[in-house]
Amino acid sequence: MDMTADAPSPLPADEGSRAAVRRTQILDAAAQCFRSCGFHGASIARISRLAGMSTGHIYHYFDNKEAIIAAIVQRDLERMVTVWAELRASRDVRETMIALSAECVGDHLDADAAKLRLEIITEAARNPEVARIVHAADCCCMASLTETLRIARQMNGMHDDDATLTSMAEVLAAIFEGLSIRTIRNPGLDREGLAAMVQRVIRQTISSPA
Amino acid sequence: MDMTADAPSPLPADEGSRAAVRRTQILDAAAQCFRSCGFHGASIARISRLAGMSTGHIYHYFDNKEAIIAAIVQRDLERMVTVWAELRASRDVRETMIALSAECVGDHLDADAAKLRLEIITEAARNPEVARIVHAADCCCMASLTETLRIARQMNGMHDDDATLTSMAEVLAAIFEGLSIRTIRNPGLDREGLAAMVQRVIRQTISSPA
């Protein structure tokens, strides 16, 4: 009975990837359902239908619906953390920042992405486990953004204390994340004009003295 | 059968107010439940318990759960429309704007208010009827804000075209609404520092040339 205990993962890499594919299939289907019905409005039946498998089979890959939600949240946030880490690692911070901000505006104005993001935030407002995941990811992103701001402003000869930089980062984050709300409230907004105005506000904020 | 058709509201004022009290009771209870469980997670049983009445009795005042949601959304947005209308009507626009912005920052950073607002936006992202209500209210607010910006900037000798003013209003709205997301993602943020930074960014945006 003890003899098999040594093998850490009984599955060969081949079958591991098979399972990974299935997991991705489920998460993609779930994300789409969550977007259109919300975390609690989307049923396992609907998710499984969209994923092309039976309801029961979902439970071979996730313990329960909560676990699917957590995985969706994790996957979405990992992408965000990566983007901000890349920014911080880049050599020409200012150029990268401008380029990234354009991309970031577009991303936050995309209706589908905005829906899922809002679904996640709203769930974080009532589900402590989701709140924990969201907050942990946010700490990473905001630390990156704050340090990036420090470098960018030092290049302009300005030296701010931590509190100022932190608040500045919060406002910039608020602008981006607020765009997701705007695109829901007012779907017909002028995307290009808005993107230009966001860049203008950001540029001013970064380059103006304290 | 035709004879009673003339009376627009068959209830005397007294009973109308009694019913109004009950309606408010239900809406208050519902708002609290929606905050902690979400629109779909909150059950009629829980709402009725908190409102101090039976489940069945709820249906004397609202056709169904959807109607309660719509009423909550309507009530929340009416307050917002009123605030912006007041701003536009005030004589010293700039002073009022600064004062209002402080109040507005505080309001959007309040966790309870933020939760309900996010719940509403998220519901608007998937429920067309709620989206309609939200969008209608937003049009009022944004029209007010745009005209207010026009006046404020003309006082500084700047004349912008409509597109510029509209985009500027969108960014300002995004900042405020984004704060509600920030307070969820990062509950421990420095409220006072953030409020000061928001005012600084707004002031710069309003007073800088196009």
Place this chain on the structure above:
DNA sequence: CGTTCTAGATTGAACGTTCATTCTATGTTA
């Protein structure tokens, strides 16, 4: 090469629960 064995993948029906809504009965007031 053909057969048997086996373990994981997959299914769909069944279960118990919870929900929104309806219905019926009982107070309450004017």
Place this chain on the structure above:
DNA sequence: TAACATAGAATGAACGTTCAATCTAGAACG
């Protein structure tokens, strides 16, 4: 008594989850 306020049980649908059964593909073996 007529009309309204209120309660709480009844209803049927939908949901998350479980489970026993079937399928599939490859390993073991002769």
